[in-house]
Amino acid sequence: MPLPAVLVWRAIQPNIIRYNLQVRRFQYVPKHKPCSKEDIEKLQDFVTRTRNLLVLTGAGISTESNIPDYRSEGVGLYSRNTYRPISYKVFVTSPKARQRYWARNFVGWPRFCTAEPNITHHTLARWEKKGRIILLVTQNVDGLHRKAGSKQVTELHGTSYVVKCLSCNATMSRDRFQTILHEMNPDLNLEVAEIRPDGDVHLDGMLVENFEYPDCECGGILKPDVVFFGDNVPTGRVRYVYSKLDESDGLLILGSSLEVYSAYRFPLKAVEIAKPTMIVNIRRTRADGLPGVTNISARCGEILPDVVL
Known part of the structure; x- marks a missing residue:
C-alpha cells in the first residue's frame, strides 16, 4: 500500500536537506x-617521507566552508564581478572608503564569523596532535584553523577577529566592535546573500552613506588586524616562518594559487634550501614547474582524509 503523500515527503526530506547542504557547501569550489x-598514493608517499611538515594553506581550503575565494574560475569573486578588495592606502586616507568598508563588513560579519571548519581543517588539526606539523601557516583571515583545534598557527595575513588602532595599537575583539557598530546603526538590516573572503558584502549606496563607525578613543583609525592589499606582512612573521621551514623536512601547500608574493616566497625559499615541496590545489599555481615541487590537482577535502599517518 502506498504511503500517504505527507509520509513520503517526510521520508525523503532528510535526503533533500543533505543534498541541498552538499550543493551549498560546494558552490564556491571550482569544477574538478x-x-x-x-x-592519493603520491600524497601518502610525501607525507610518509616528510615527518616534520610545514603546511601552508590558502583560500581554496575554506571554499568548502562556504567562503568564496578570489581567483577560482567560474566561482571566485574576480570571475563573477568587478569587486576588488580595498587597499591599505585607500583605507587609511579616505574616511568615505572606511565608511563603505565597515558598513559592508558589519553586515557580512554574522555569517562570516559563524562559518564552520571543514574536513581539511579538522584533518590538519589531527595531524598536528599526532606531532606531524611543526607549523601551520595560513593566508586566510577566517580563523577556521583555530576553530578546528590547531594550535601551532601563524596567520600570515592576520585575523578578522581583531580590530586594531593604527595610532596607539590598542585592540579589541571584532565581536565587541560589532556590538559598537550595531549600537550606532540599530536599524541596518543584517540579512545578506553572500559574503566575501574578508567578510565584506555588497551593499546599496544609500545604506553606506548613512552608516556610522567610530575612531579609536585616541582619535586614531580603527582597522581589522589583517594585511590589506598594498600592505606588507610584518617582517618578524616572515622570518619566523623561514626559521620553521628550515627546521622542517618539507613544505605542503594546500588550496593556494600562490599568486601573491607573500605566500609565493615560501616555496621559493624551500627550493633554495632544498626542502621537498608538495602542492595540492585544483587549478595551476604560480609555483608549478619549480625544481623540487610536486603538484596534485585535487580538492583538499577529498584527498587529505585518505592519508594515513
Whole structure:
C-alpha cells in the first residue's frame, strides 16, 4: 500500500536537506576531477617521507566552508564581478572608503564569523596532535584553523577577529566592535546573500552613506588586524616562518594559487634550501614547474582524509 503523500515527503526530506547542504557547501569550489588512486598514493608517499611538515594553506581550503575565494574560475569573486578588495592606502586616507568598508563588513560579519571548519581543517588539526606539523601557516583571515583545534598557527595575513588602532595599537575583539557598530546603526538590516573572503558584502549606496563607525578613543583609525592589499606582512612573521621551514623536512601547500608574493616566497625559499615541496590545489599555481615541487590537482577535502599517518 502506498504511503500517504505527507509520509513520503517526510521520508525523503532528510535526503533533500543533505543534498541541498552538499550543493551549498560546494558552490564556491571550482569544477574538478575526482582524485585518483595515484594522487592519493603520491600524497601518502610525501607525507610518509616528510615527518616534520610545514603546511601552508590558502583560500581554496575554506571554499568548502562556504567562503568564496578570489581567483577560482567560474566561482571566485574576480570571475563573477568587478569587486576588488580595498587597499591599505585607500583605507587609511579616505574616511568615505572606511565608511563603505565597515558598513559592508558589519553586515557580512554574522555569517562570516559563524562559518564552520571543514574536513581539511579538522584533518590538519589531527595531524598536528599526532606531532606531524611543526607549523601551520595560513593566508586566510577566517580563523577556521583555530576553530578546528590547531594550535601551532601563524596567520600570515592576520585575523578578522581583531580590530586594531593604527595610532596607539590598542585592540579589541571584532565581536565587541560589532556590538559598537550595531549600537550606532540599530536599524541596518543584517540579512545578506553572500559574503566575501574578508567578510565584506555588497551593499546599496544609500545604506553606506548613512552608516556610522567610530575612531579609536585616541582619535586614531580603527582597522581589522589583517594585511590589506598594498600592505606588507610584518617582517618578524616572515622570518619566523623561514626559521620553521628550515627546521622542517618539507613544505605542503594546500588550496593556494600562490599568486601573491607573500605566500609565493615560501616555496621559493624551500627550493633554495632544498626542502621537498608538495602542492595540492585544483587549478595551476604560480609555483608549478619549480625544481623540487610536486603538484596534485585535487580538492583538499577529498584527498587529505585518505592519508594515513
